[in-house]
Amino acid sequence: MLPIILFILKLLGILVLILLGLVLGVLLLILFVPVRYRIEGSYYERLKGKVRVTWLLHIISVTAAYEDEFSILIRLFGFRLFKPVEESREDAEEMLVHAMEVTDEDAEEFSGDILKDVEHSGKKRLTEEGKLPENTASGSERTNSEEKRKEPQKIEPQKSSRLNEEPGQGSGGKAQAAADRLSSIFAKLKYSFEGICDKLKTIKEKKEEIQAWISNENNRKTIRLLLRQLKKLIRHLLPKKGKGEVVFGFDDPYTTGQVLTAVSAVYPFCHKQLDIYPVFDRQVFTAEGHFKGRIRAGTLLLIAGRMLLDKNFRGLLRKWLR
Known part of the structure; x- marks a missing residue:
């Protein structure tokens, strides 16, 4: 009995080790096998471009292209996963045509059944002709009463309130309205001036906080470290081969110089x-190039x-997230 239990435990241990090895192998593949990309494109009054991303000896490949219209192709082990919309529509139309094709014999049987049903229903209607209710008079009376209810009602015009005003109140009301307007304008100016002062105070306080932080x-050490890691990240993401x-x-020409300074x-x-x-004497823009590169997940994890x-x-990250 004991040797059997030990043998079962041995098998379970081997299975666990195999599973751990598979998981470790998959993790190593994800971390160290790079995702490779290839970019090709041109612009001569018309945009053309193609991007292809592959991983693990082209086991997974994604190709996106643009020339008058956008198209994408995804393959797994060389097999297409999703068909384009036009092909799927054509397949659906073929299936509908095939499903709607009916043989001559089936059509004759179907038409014969319809004729029999029509004859049977006609006989039933002929036997039940005298049983229909006659309630037309009540319906006409209801319509007459509804028409009477819908007659338009006369609406008396309302008298304007201006006629009830006393003649001596016009000049005093205008003076009071002008005074109210002047007071509201003064209040708005005062409020805007106070807002500007508060903004200047907050800007000054923020400037002092930034200077103290720097x-x-x-x-400073964190900023230098961040700049170094960003430089490594950009170098890793940029293509290694190609020409554009x-x-x-x-x-x-001034605009051209400004763009050149930014570039x-x-x-x-x-x-x-x-x-x-750069061209300084005319307006022009053309571009052409092809590039290759790779992105490794392990490198990104090391930088992070x-x-x-x-x-x-x-x-600092905790403070920013709050």
């Missing part, structure tokens, strides 16, 4: 894959975990 050494070209310009803040992160050419390990950042 001057704190722990907060953007040509833009406006009628006003220069992001350009150091993508200068190897993207070429930007590094920030959460900082005690000061956790305290």
